Amino acid sequence: MTNIIVPAVVSLGSIGLGAAVILYFVAQKFKVIEDPRIDEVEENLPGANCGGCGYAGCRAFAETLVKGADQGDISALNCPAGGNETMANVAKILGMVAEAKDPQIAVLRCSGSRANAPQKVRYDGPQTCQFAHALSSGESGCPNGCLGLGDCVVTCLFDAMYMDEETGLPVIIEDKCVACGACVKACPRVIIELRDKGKKSKRIYVSCMNTEKGALSRKNCTVSCIGCGKCVKVCPHDAITMENNIAYIDDVKCKLCRKCVPECPTAAILELNFPPRKEKTEGEPTPAEA
Amino acid sequence: MKTFTFTLGGIHPEENKISEHSPVERLEIPGQLFVPITQHLGAPAKVLVNKGDQVKTGQLIARGEAFISANIHAPGTGKVSKIDVHPDQSGYRKTMVVIDVDETEVWEDGIDTGTSIIRSIPYAKEEIIQKIKEMGIVGLGGATFPTHVKLMIPDGKKVETLIINGVECEPYLTSDHRVMLERAEEMLVGVQILMKGLGVNRAVIGIEKNKPDAIAHLSTMAAGFPGIEVAPLMVKYPQGAEKQLIKSILNREVPSGKLPLDVGCVVSNAGTALAVYEAVQKNKPLIERVVTVTGKNVKHPCNLLVRVGTPIQALIDKAGGLPENSGKVISGGPMMGKALNTLEAPVTKGTSGILVMQQGESLRKEVQNCIRCAKCTQVCPMGLEPYLLAQEAKLEKWDMAEADKVMDCIECGSCLYTCPSGRPLLDYIRVGKSKVGNIIRTRKN
Amino acid sequence: MSLLTLSGSPHLQTDRSVRGIMFDVVIALIPALLVSMWFFGLGALKVTLVAVIACVFFEWLITKYLLKAASTVGDGSAIVTGILLAFNLPSNLPAWIIIVGALVSIGVAKMSFGGLGKNPFNPALVGRVFLLISFPVDMTSWPVPRFEGYMSLGGITDAITGPTPLALLKAEKLAELPGYVDVLLGNMGGCLGEVSAAALLLGALYMLYRKVITWHIPVSYLGAVVLFSGILWLVNPGIYVDPLFHLMTGGIMLGAFYMATDMVTSPMSKKGMLLFGFGCGILTILIRVFGAYPEGVSFAILIMNAFVPLINKYMKPKRFGEAVQNG
Numbered sequence A: 001m002t003n004i005i006v007p008a009v010v011s012l013g014s015i016g017l018g019a020a021v022i023l024y025f026v027a028q029k030f031k032v033i034e035d036p037r038i039d040e041v042e043e044n045l046p047g048a049n050c051g052g053c054g055y056a057g058c059r060a061f062a063e064t065l066v067k068g069a070d071q072g073d074i075s076a077l078n079c080p081a082g083g084n085e086t087m088a089n090v091a092k093i094l095g096m097v098a099e100a101k102d103p104q105i106a107v108l109r110c111s112g113s114r115a116n117a118p119q120k121v122r123y124d125g126p127q128t129c130q131f132a133h134a135l136s137s138g139e140s141g142c143p144n145g146c147l148g149l150g151d152c153v154v155t156c157l158f159d160a161m162y163m164d165e166e167t168g169l170p171v172i173i174e175d176k177c178v179a180c181g182a183c184v185k186a187c188p189r190v191i192i193e194l195r196d197k198g199k200k201s202k203r204i205y206v207s208c209m210n211t212e213k214g215a216l217s218r219k220n221c222t223v224s225c226i227g228c229g230k231c232v233k234v235c236p237h238d239a240i241t242m243e244n245n246i247a248y249i250d251d252v253k254c255k256l257c258r259k260c261v262p263e264c265p266t267a268a269i270l271e272l273n274f275p276p277r278k279e280k281t282e283g284e285p286t287p288a289e290a
Numbered sequence B: 001m002k003t004f005t006f007t008l009g010g011i012h013p014e015e016n017k018i019s020e021h022s023p024v025e026r027l028e029i030p031g032q033l034f035v036p037i038t039q040h041l042g043a044p045a046k047v048l049v050n051k052g053d054q055v056k057t058g059q060l061i062a063r064g065e066a067f068i069s070a071n072i073h074a075p076g077t078g079k080v081s082k083i084d085v086h087p088d089q090s091g092y093r094k095t096m097v098v099i100d101v102d103e104t105e106v107w108e109d110g111i112d113t114g115t116s117i118i119r120s121i122p123y124a125k126e127e128i129i130q131k132i133k134e135m136g137i138v139g140l141g142g143a144t145f146p147t148h149v150k151l152m153i154p155d156g157k158k159v160e161t162l163i164i165n166g167v168e169c170e171p172y173l174t175s176d177h178r179v180m181l182e183r184a185e186e187m188l189v190g191v192q193i194l195m196k197g198l199g200v201n202r203a204v205i206g207i208e209k210n211k212p213d214a215i216a217h218l219s220t221m222a223a224g225f226p227g228i229e230v231a232p233l234m235v236k237y238p239q240g241a242e243k244q245l246i247k248s249i250l251n252r253e254v255p256s257g258k259l260p261l262d263v264g265c266v267v268s269n270a271g272t273a274l275a276v277y278e279a280v281q282k283n284k285p286l287i288e289r290v291v292t293v294t295g296k297n298v299k300h301p302c303n304l305l306v307r308v309g310t311p312i313q314a315l316i317d318k319a320g321g322l323p324e325n326s327g328k329v330i331s332g333g334p335m336m337g338k339a340l341n342t343l344e345a346p347v348t349k350g351t352s353g354i355l356v357m358q359q360g361e362s363l364r365k366e367v368q369n370c371i372r373c374a375k376c377t378q379v380c381p382m383g384l385e386p387y388l389l390a391q392e393a394k395l396e397k398w399d400m401a402e403a404d405k406v407m408d409c410i411e412c413g414s415c416l417y418t419c420p421s422g423r424p425l426l427d428y429i430r431v432g433k434s435k436v437g438n439i440i441r442t443r444k445n
Numbered sequence C: 001m002s003l004l005t006l007s008g009s010p011h012l013q014t015d016r017s018v019r020g021i022m023f024d025v026v027i028a029l030i031p032a033l034l035v036s037m038w039f040f041g042l043g044a045l046k047v048t049l050v051a052v053i054a055c056v057f058f059e060w061l062i063t064k065y066l067l068k069a070a071s072t073v074g075d076g077s078a079i080v081t082g083i084l085l086a087f088n089l090p091s092n093l094p095a096w097i098i099i100v101g102a103l104v105s106i107g108v109a110k111m112s113f114g115g116l117g118k119n120p121f122n123p124a125l126v127g128r129v130f131l132l133i134s135f136p137v138d139m140t141s142w143p144v145p146r147f148e149g150y151m152s153l154g155g156i157t158d159a160i161t162g163p164t165p166l167a168l169l170k171a172e173k174l175a176e177l178p179g180y181v182d183v184l185l186g187n188m189g190g191c192l193g194e195v196s197a198a199a200l201l202l203g204a205l206y207m208l209y210r211k212v213i214t215w216h217i218p219v220s221y222l223g224a225v226v227l228f229s230g231i232l233w234l235v236n237p238g239i240y241v242d243p244l245f246h247l248m249t250g251g252i253m254l255g256a257f258y259m260a261t262d263m264v265t266s267p268m269s270k271k272g273m274l275l276f277g278f279g280c281g282i283l284t285i286l287i288r289v290f291g292a293y294p295e296g297v298s299f300a301i302l303i304m305n306a307f308v309p310l311i312n313k314y315m316k317p318k319r320f321g322e323a324v325q326n327g
Helices: A002-029 A036-044 A057-070 A083-093 A129-135 A151-155 A182-186 A214-220 A230-234 B125-134 B147-151 B175-182 B184-198 B212-222 B242-250 B270-282 B312-318 B375-379 B386-394 B398-403 B414-418 B425-444 C018-040 C042-066 C077-087 C095-113 C123-134 C136-140 C165-170 C180-185 C197-209 C216-235 C243-248 C252-259 C270-290 C297-314
Strands: A104-108 A121-123 A161-164 A169-172 A192-196 A203-206 A240-243 A246-249 A269-272 B024-026 B032-036 B060-063 B078-087 B093-101 B161-165 B203-208 B228-233 B265-269 B288-294 B302-307 B326-331 B353-358 C004-006
Touching: A036 A057, A036 A083, A104 A169, A104 A203, A129 A151, A129 B425, A151 A161, A151 A182, A182 A192, A192 A203, A203 A246, A230 A240, A230 A246, B024 B175, B032 B078, B125 B147, B125 B184, B125 B270, B147 B184, B147 B265, B147 B270, B161 B184, B161 B242, B161 B270, B175 B184, B175 B212, B175 B270, B175 B288, B184 B203, B184 B212, B184 B228, B184 B265, B184 B270, B203 B212, B203 B242, B212 B228, B228 B242, B242 B265, B265 B270, B270 B288, B288 B312, B302 B312, B312 B326, B312 B353, B375 B386, B375 B414, B386 B398, B386 B414, B386 B425, B398 B425, B414 B425, C018 C042, C018 C077, C018 C197, C018 C252, C042 C077, C042 C095, C077 C095, C077 C123, C077 C252, C095 C123, C123 C136, C123 C297, C197 C252, C216 C243, C216 C252, C216 C270, C243 C252, C252 C270, C252 C297, C270 C297
Parallel strands: A121 C004, B024 B302, B161 B203, B161 B265, B203 B228, B288 B353, B326 C004
Antiparallel strands: A104 A192, A161 A169, A203 A269, A240 A246, B032 B093, B078 B093, B288 B302, B326 B353
16 A cells, blocks of 8 residues: 555655745746735725726726826726715725716616607517617617617616616616716617716706707607707706707706706606696696606 | 539529519609619719709709719609608618609700610710719619729729629519510610720620520520620529629639629629610610519519609509508518618619518517527538627627628628528628728728 | 518528427438337337437426526427437336436536537437446447347347447457348347438438538548548458448447537538548547447547537638639
């Protein structure tokens, strides 16, 4: 027995020892000196690798943050997923102060639900918006409207979106959306926009991207912006502009006065998370979804 | 008779040439014509008329100013009621010139509307090219590449053969077939004009053997035209694709990323040859074309001579209306045609057929796992690996897709046709092609 | 009128389906099954039925309860796996061993990789090799076919077992080898499906006709077997048997036409298929002549399966316009 065990132990042991020595010297030689702050910063980031900051994952963002701190400026960097709290923590590690940024949220600028924009043709093929967009103007015929195949839902890392089967439109879950912008990039028609979350999540926006003339866009959808300009006139804060037959409400200038909402003849302007209006007018528009 | 075909890949879908024995009928001009200003590959033409203008049939209404562009002429007599957007065949609204057609037709001066056949060609090479350009001739096979650009051979390139594509490999379509049967002599003069324009003295007309009457008729007629021969080809899809046709007839392969010019030939469609004849000999611009209206359930499958700009609804009405259980209307053939979004869309220079499919045949098969059966690689006429390209496009591996020659794909659809798992191979490859194409363009700039 | 449909071109699709292909394979295997029943009696039917039912059942169980996905049993691939597994087993194998083999085939070799189309190795062969290594005695006691067996259906006993021709060869008992007519028809010891070369060829012709398989893999496989064994035979006919004998015996016919050609685990390009088949052939003869096992088809194909991704990477199909010819 021993004449087997001893040589085996000795030979294997010496191989192991030799390898360990080699490994030690190799590790010494190729040692990468890394700023310990990078690890520390990374630990404080959400770790979702969502890319909302514009960098390839949290690690890359942490490296950029440390580099930015060395140059004395991290104001341009922001982690939308973590929000102000995370940025404050990170800034503390780096010995800096982070500016508090207004939180943002993704907003779907289309109300072309099955009821509002009835289906005229049926799309049959791979269920991704990308293909449907390249193929034709879509099931409702609106060239700018939501195709309802959910590329945005698939791409969302935070489970903050789902398709509403009844309307055929994606729904953004407010509590979960971190405004990383992945859905904005995924949408071939760029219908989703990142907007300021607003005080108490109150938001007013034009829920339409159709650039066609009013009569044409109304052919496909009852709630499209027809570019009439009434909202522009009524806005006391100059927050609304009109370009390419669609109105756009600037989320910074908008003071959430809600004057434009009842003015819109097609109910294309949506108000979210406001208390119900007092019996003012009869034709009160109802948002497609909250 | 010895027949040829291409060697790599290919499929045999059911031919269903229902309308092959219906002679071409003229479709009356509708009340309103919608003339898109982009009916060709390349830059849109610039509109020359204004709202309210009175136009004559054949009058130039939009000029193609870019190098690759084509002139557009009024396909009817009447008043320009508006220049506005109107849905095209994809359903997207595009700029179109809308003409309210008058009762009586007045032709633009200089256009010969007689039926006598003029055989002598008194024009020089440059004059021919100029006339073809002036008359807005584009390839009528479907790609709508401006013909005059094709005839302008860059310095250093030498062309010795003109190939006329009378293959019509798409199932159902019969418009070229009817043209070859009914207008053979004019078409052959058109081929002679193209030969003169190119400066070649050999032309080969490739026709698949499922059109024996056309082969026989053209062979007899071609005897009177020196330099023109007819090549009967075996039936295989996609033989009508430019590169495959050159391989079938001349046994030359156009290398990846090159043009037929690089192997010494130019390919033109049979219908285009007829349009060239009319343009050069009769001064008649390209304002009408033969369109096959067909489908298994269509009451009167037919071949119609249609003015460009006619709403597709009018063609379907002429063929007996949209059948009850229609599921899909396709502009072009079933393999490469485009499913129509709306029947309001007008016929353009590139519309070779309108195919109405039944509900049952219009839905895609259920998609299953790829079983790696390699049928897509076996049928790919370009020798590509569709399963791999589709996967690379799905995973957004653009560099790998480029290395695997995604840009060589001719989008013939053989892979999707043959896949037993019903996988949307070509849909993904198209995405890959457009992405990789963009990457290559930005790299060049 | 209902809505028009939109989809990308092409708008035609073949009526061939995965299920159709699988049932073509099943049809192609029926002659061989009948022949094996002729020789081995109801035992052959029992083994086949147990294997098929077990394979289908395990696939259904796994998709339903483990993957919680839509069942894929309908595509018929489990039936093919079951039959091929059975064809690689002796007819007197106890049912529980067959069930273990089916579990390994479906559960380990197929479903754990993601089901049909994703498995790198041929499931039936993985099951077979697993059984061969785990139950060597049961797996190599081959019942001797008795011609009168079919007469007394069910009366066939498993009592008499005998060696396969290849086992005889391994033991260098050349004198006891059966004659060519017997091996062609299948009147020799062996697995269910390895016995009759003629019946397998018949099924293979059907598959070629239906374009389920192409000629590339079988031809290069058999070509390599003939070439390599022929060289050995010419060197020393006293020790080595002639190529024809190699072709007719063992699982080569089954392997070359039904196992190596398995779509999922074979290369995509024609060049790749030729290389794959050639590799299988060489490895088979290597194992038969120089290896420890009398038969090497299963191992040869499994080893070549492992090379398929590599072959796919480097053996691209012939591209159009690759060879610039101007003539």
